[in-house]
Amino acid sequence: MFQRLLFGLSHQKRIDGFARTWQTRAHRLLTANPGAKRAKDALNGTWLGHPLHPALTDVPIGAWTAALVVDLLDRRGTRAGRFASSVALGTGLAGAGLAALSGLADWSDVNRRQRPVGLVHALLNVAAVGAFGGSLWLRLRGSHSAGKALAVGGYTLASAGAFLGGHLVYTLGTQVDRNAWAREVDEFxxxxxxxxxxxxxxxxxxxxxxxxxxxxxxxxxxxxxxxxxxxxxxxxxxxxxxxxxxxxxxxxxxxxxxxxxxxxxxxxxxxxxxxxxxxxxxxxxxxxxxxxxxxxxxxxxxxxxxxxxxxxxxxxxxxxx
Ligand code: FES
The missing domain is CATH 2.102.10.10 (Rieske [2Fe-2S] iron-sulphur domain)
Known part of the structure; x- marks a missing residue:
């Protein structure tokens, strides 16, 4: 069932038509001049010898998980608990910005099957950022219960986005080293x-x-x-x-x-x-x-x-x- 849905998403022509337009724009923007190209290289992780995006996504996912755990444990809504969950939400939002930029750099070069999945992955994460941002805003205005409820919605969206991110890498091979399985020949x-x-x-x-x-x-x-x-x-x-x-x-x-x-x-x-x-x-x-x-x-x-x-x-x- 899941596999059929994911296969359908990879081959969804209407979504891909939209995705292709935005991929072309993103690629043009990220290669517009030598400075933009250097920034794209850095976001791709060329300096690290490893894709940067998966490492950066750990920041928002970890921070938002921490916020959710504090919300669950701090049922009485103590001052310290409210402060901790708000700081965790803010940290996640800041980390999400960098993670999104590195994801955009990787996505600007993906192939036909990866492109629509990458777009939906990005849209789910944008929706999650909106929900967590709204949650933080509500908390800062004193509506903690509503803020907690919205954070649960954000976490659900972020989890769906993370699932598609895993699919992009483990099933569709995005940013996987294509020589990982090459035979190592040690003898001349x-x-x-x-x-x-x-x-x-x-x-x-x-x-x-x-x-x-x-x-x-x-x-x-x-x-x-x-x-x-x-x-x-x-x-x-x-x-x-x-x-x-x-x-x-x-x-x-x-x-x-x-x-x-x-x-x-x-x-x-x-x-x-x-x-x-x-x-x-x-x-x-x-x-x-x-x-x-x-x-x-x-x-x-x-x-x-x-x-x-x-x-x-x-x-x-x-x-x-
Ligand atoms: S740069 Fe993409 S396959 Fe070589």
Whole structure:
């Protein structure tokens, strides 16, 4: 029953028509100039390496839950209880503003199935904010019983909004790292003949079933996962400029060197690979974000004159004596 309702919501054409109009406007506003783009990156959580929205929603949900608990326990309506629940309501309202902005930044890049669900999620939360705001206003005017009743309504709306938020992430995959299930290849594994890799062209290869991307620039070769961490587009048709690879779908930009995020909407870095060339074959293995394996690769390369490492070509052979 629930599943059918949620499926219907994802495919509701009328709601989606409305949602698309507002998504386009939101995206335009959030990418209108470099300052707006920087703010959008921050709201997407690129600085955190994790979406910001779920962390920020904990503030209003936690504060409003606290207000509800105080209301329930403080049946006699003591001065301290009234003060505590009003402070909790106000804290939740302030937190809801930031949570809404980060949600808007994420929603401005969602796909067709996620878009109408995201809109209804947002409208439920706006209604909840209205109810909690009204509850606080009534309390400040001395109508505590009415304020408590309205807070229960607000909590019901916020819970429905949170349910749809969970559906957006866990069922529809919004802002989920698309490389979360990729196989981790720890051993150097051949993926391509070095002579087959053209310079200046993004080239797709396969590393034990996982699509990877190779790019040669002069003497250097870079290797990243091909599946964009944001929403799964292939990066092979992306654009490379100044050592940065930009995704063709929503414009996430990653440093070729190590996959670090330069611009969102992806908050997740793109998996990068250590590379060496042996017997004319390009070999890759996953590089850990902390660089532990990178150091290991350097040590291994030093021990073996045939091995290259990182994204550098193999060391030149010693001249004949
Ligand atoms: S899939 Fe969205 S930026 Fe790459």
């Amino acid at each position: 594994t051949p993926v391509m003949e070095q002579s087959d890799l053209p310079a200046g062209v993004l080239t797709r290869a396969t590393l034990r079933g996982e699509p990877v991307l190779l790019y040669r620039e002069g003497e250097r070769i870079f290797a990243l996962a091909d599946t964009c961490a944001h929403a799964g587009c292939s990066l092979v048709s992306g654009r490379v400029e100044g050592g940065v690879l930009t995704c063709p779908c929503h414009g996430s930009a990653y440093r070729l060197d190590d996959g670090a995020v330069v611009h969102g909407p992806s908050p997740y870095p793109q998996p990068s690979f250590e590379l060496r060339v042996r017997d004319g074959q390009i070999e890759l293995r996953l590089a850990s974000p902390g660089g532990r394996k990178r150091r290991a690769a350097f040590a291994e390369a030093a021990a073996s004159p045939a091995a290259g490492f990182g994204s550098r070509p193999p060391p030149p052979a010693a001249p004949p004596r």
